[in-house]
Amino acid sequence: MFSINQSLYEAGSCSDSYAILQGMLSSSQADTDQNPNLISPSFMAEAKAAAASNSHKEAERRRRKRINGHIATLKSILPNTIKTDKASLLGETVRLVKELKKTTSELTAIDAETNGELSTSLTLMFPSETDDLNVCHCENSGLIRAAFSCDDRPEMIPELIQALKSAEAKVVRAEMSTVGGRTKSVVWVKLLTGESDAGLGRLRRELKKVVMEKSISLAGSGQGLPGNKRPRYYHL
Amino acid sequence: MFSINQSLYEAGSCSDSYAILQGMLSSSQADTDQNPNLISPSFMAEAKAAAASNSHKEAERRRRKRINGHIATLKSILPNTIKTDKASLLGETVRLVKELKKTTSELTAIDAETNGELSTSLTLMFPSETDDLNVCHCENSGLIRAAFSCDDRPEMIPELIQALKSAEAKVVRAEMSTVGGRTKSVVWVKLLTGESDAGLGRLRRELKKVVMEKSISLAGSGQGLPGNKRPRYYHL
DNA sequence: ATCAACACGTGACTC
DNA sequence: TGAGTCACGTGTTGA
Numbered sequence: 001m002f003s004i005n006q007s008l009y010e011a012g013s014c015s016d017s018y019a020i021l022q023g024m025l026s027s028s029q030a031d032t033d034q035n036p037n038l039i040s041p042s043f044m045a046e047a048k049a050a051a052a053s054n055s056h057k058e059a060e061r062r063r064r065k066r067i068n069g070h071i072a073t074l075k076s077i078l079p080n081t082i083k084t085d086k087a088s089l090l091g092e093t094v095r096l097v098k099e100l101k102k103t104t105s106e107l108t109a110i111d112a113e114t115n116g117e118l119s120t121s122l123t124l125m126f127p128s129e130t131d132d133l134n135v136c137h138c139e140n141s142g143l144i145r146a147a148f149s150c151d152d153r154p155e156m157i158p159e160l161i162q163a164l165k166s167a168e169a170k171v172v173r174a175e176m177s178t179v180g181g182r183t184k185s186v187v188w189v190k191l192l193t194g195e196s197d198a199g200l201g202r203l204r205r206e207l208k209k210v211v212m213e214k215s216i217s218l219a220g221s222g223q224g225l226p227g228n229k230r231p232r233y234y235h236l
Numbered sequence: 237m238f239s240i241n242q243s244l245y246e247a248g249s250c251s252d253s254y255a256i257l258q259g260m261l262s263s264s265q266a267d268t269d270q271n272p273n274l275i276s277p278s279f280m281a282e283a284k285a286a287a288a289s290n291s292h293k294e295a296e297r298r299r300r301k302r303i304n305g306h307i308a309t310l311k312s313i314l315p316n317t318i319k320t321d322k323a324s325l326l327g328e329t330v331r332l333v334k335e336l337k338k339t340t341s342e343l344t345a346i347d348a349e350t351n352g353e354l355s356t357s358l359t360l361m362f363p364s365e366t367d368d369l370n371v372c373h374c375e376n377s378g379l380i381r382a383a384f385s386c387d388d389r390p391e392m393i394p395e396l397i398q399a400l401k402s403a404e405a406k407v408v409r410a411e412m413s414t415v416g417g418r419t420k421s422v423v424w425v426k427l428l429t430g431e432s433d434a435g436l437g438r439l440r441r442e443l444k445k446v447v448m449e450k451s452i453s454l455a456g457s458g459q460g461l462p463g464n465k466r467p468r469y470y471h472l
Numbered sequence: 473a474t475c476a477a478c479a480c481g482t483g484a485c486t487c
Numbered sequence: 488t489g490a491g492t493c494a495c496g497t498g499t500t501g502a
Contacts, residue, residue, distance in 0.1 A: 052474090053496085053497080055474095055475090056475090056496085056497080057495085057496060057497085059475075059476070059477090060476095060477090060478095060495080060496070060497085061494095061495085061496095063323065063476080063477070063478090064494070064495080066323040066327075067322060067323045067326060068493095068494090070323065070326035070327050070329070070330055071326060073330050074326070074329065074330055074333070077330065077333055077334065077337075085491090085492075086303060086492075086493080087299060087302040087303045087306065087492090090303060090306035090307060090310070091302075091306050093306070093310065093329060093333070094306055094309050094310055094313065096333060097310070097313055097329070097332060097333060097336070098313065100333070100336035100337065100339075100340055101313075101336065103340050104336055104339050104340055173409075175411065288489085289481085289482080291489085291490080292481085292482080292483095292490085292491090293480085293481060293482085295490065295491060295492085296480080296481070296482085296491090296492085296493095297479095297480085297481095298491095299491075299492065299493090300479070300480080304479090321476090321477070322477075322478080323477090
């Protein structure tokens with residue numbers, strides 16, 4: 001069905017058959033349709049159409065190549081390339097882009113809260129004189145920001161770790177400063193469970209224990225650290 | 237060229253023409269090719285082929301729809317959709333995915349340096365007794381980590397800001413702790429200029445000034461802040 | 473008239 | 488077999 005005149009232009013990259021024919025025609029005299037031995041206008045038109053079809057064909061080939069090339073690189077980029085199917089691949093790409101955009105916006109939203117000169121800001125804060133606790137949703141990201149000031153105690157960090165673990169909160173970022181026996185902490189967390197508002201309440205409850213629990217354990221705890229010294233590193 | 241038998245299966249969504257013919261055939265007696273009035277096997281085969289072609293056609297339609305649907309959502313997702321061209325769109329997608337992956341890896345590489353229980357860790361550090369400065373490349377991300385301990389002075393933060401600005405370093409993240417008049421800071425920065433190693437040296441030089449410059453300005457500077465009090469907020 | 477981009481139907485191939 | 492995917496060539500439309 002497609003084999004009509006295919007032998008004329010299909011072999012190799014001979015997109016110049018029309019040009020060749022033009023050269024042949026220009027070097028010959030005028031001819032008519034009646035003379036079958038010379039190049040007739042009808043044959044000329046046919047060759048022209050064939051050449052046009054050929055260029056069109058090759059242009060489409062190039063276009064396909066570009067698209068498929070990008071899809072191939074996408075396939076090499078994507079992490080979970082289980083389905084090598086082209087549609088599924090694009091779907092997976094959409095999913096990944098959404099996820100990455102969300103992640104980056106979450107991570108950069110923290111910096112964007114207060115914008116400084118060098119486009120990334122940092123707010124250095126000092127502890128307040130009275131104990132306080134503030135837990136709230138971050139506006140754009142799905143994160144929760146918890147800030148609190150209280151007396152600095154050696155047991156606070158482990159308690160904080162335990163509180164965050166109980167609230168199933170993953171620490172995305174934390175800033176702490178300690179001055180004059182008082183400490184202020186700001187932690188940005190991502191809740192591991194779906195229920196956002198319930199999780200926020202739970203987190204606030206857990207943190208309240210940490211903030212309000214004054215240093216009771218100073219007298220007890222025979223297995224405590226020597227000299228009331230705080231260990232150097234903590235992992236949140 | 238494509239119009240052969242198109243009227244049989246092209247009108248509407250009639251992919252059941254073959255089934256109809258089967259029903260007609262089962263209710264009639266056996267026939268031969270010689271009898272043109274009855275449904276002949278050749279016609280039967282023709283109808284069957286038409287039905288197959290039809291289902292094939294529709295399957296391909298579905299496939300195209302899925303692919304183009306994903307491409308359309310990609311188009312809505314992408315930020316700079318100047319070229320609505322399909323190939324350019326995919327190319328832009330590749331670029332975006334690479335960029336986002338790089339960004340997130342940079343941002344999370346900081347947390348991944350020391351891995352804690354809740355998959356995001358935080359190392360709380362204490363100032364050393366002696367002044368020190370350490371500037372190095374982060375392993376995987378293109379970031380530079382600068383850590384230093386020194387006496388805590390009110391002028392230190394503005395000086396630090398100036399130093400980072402001079403080194404053309406953008407702060408990605410910073411952690412500071414101050415205890416007993418000593419302060420330790422760790423800042424992760426991204427150099428705004430191309431030359432990485434030269435930039436690192438410049439940053440080290442600038443920071444060295446901050447760390448080593450002991451509080452000379454305590455006596456002078458008539459326009460200083462009242463009471464040697466540190467301002468509450470700094471923007472890095 | 474040329475070119476680029478698109479959707480379509482079809483043959484080849486795989487599971 | 489049938490359902491699915493792919494590359495291909497073609498018709499069409501807009502700059």
